Amino acid sequence: QNAEPIEIDSLLALMPEDARPTYESAVFDDSLGAMVVSNLRFADSSDGESVLVERAEFYGVDLEAIERVRGSVEPTAESPFETVLQKVRFLNIRTEGFDDEEGRIDIGGVEFDQLAIRQGGVEGNDEGDEGARFFNAINLAGLYFKDLKMGVETEEAPVIALNGEDIRLVGIGGGRVEAIIANDLEYSMSQSAESIAAISDAMGP
Numbered sequence: 001q002n003a004e005p006i007e008i009d010s011l012l013a014l015m016p017e018d019a020r021p022t023y024e025s026a027v028f029d030d031s032l033g034a035m036v037v038s039n040l041r042f043a044d045s046s047d048g049e050s051v052l053v054e055r056a057e058f059y060g061v062d063l064e065a066i067e068r069v070r071g072s073v074e075p076t077a078e079s080p081f082e083t084v085l086q087k088v089r090f091l092n093i094r095t096e097g098f099d100d101e102e103g104r105i106d107i108g109g110v111e112f113d114q115l116a117i118r119q120g121g122v123e124g125n126d127e128g129d130e131g132a133r134f135f136n137a138i139n140l141a142g143l144y145f146k147d148l149k150m151g152v153e154t155e156e157a158p159v160i161a162l163n164g165e166d167i168r169l170v171g172i173g174g175g176r177v178e179a180i181i182a183n184d185l186e187y188s189m190s191q192s193a194e195s196i197a198a199i200s201d202a203m204g205p
Contacts, residue, residue: 006061008035014069014084014121023056034059040090049097051105053090060086068119075120077136082119088112108147115140132175139173161188 005028012020024039035058043050065082072079093107116139123133148164163186171178 006035006058006063008037008058010063010066011058011061011084014066014117016123021053029057032057032059035061047097049095051093051095054092055089056091057087057089058085059088069117069121072119072121075118077133079119081116081139083114083116085112085115088115103150103152106147106149107145110146111142111144112140113142113144135175140169141171143169143172159190162186 008023008026015021019042021040021042023037023041026035026037028034029036037056037058038054040053040056041050042053062082062084065084069082069084088111090110091108093105093110095103095105098104118137120137122137145164145167148162148167150162151160153159164182165184166182167185168181169177169179170181
């Protein structure tokens, strides 16, 4: 309601420069009240591997909050949070350029609910561990997966497959998750004669 078009690059600029995705187009959909981005691609230019999001919908983006995050002069691990958007939906997600040993992922949809970021962003003051800074700087009311399919297949290890129709992580913040809810989750692991032989050889007599 009362949503307006935004410059999507301002939102993507909150990400570390080497992790920012590219996209094909970004338009405002009046009927949804959301910015709709086509073919959002997160890629490593050095090896051709990427994650493609065919459609991304951004709802309730607060540009003033984004400016407060980006404009913080002396960010600390205790800087206040700013809610930068109300909801993001990624639809039709898949990996490209990965071989079976690295794993494959196909997801029907992912929803990020109420994203808040500390003033100073995920890079903060560049002190301490990068991963720790990231999780300290991010709060999410929820992260929801729909029709998740993952698989890893190698000749020398078990074949692993994970299918989840509905997976929900609730209350993500400070490196913690308040609840994990999974409906219709299937996990399988199978071994070929070659993988059994490889494991036996590695274990020795």
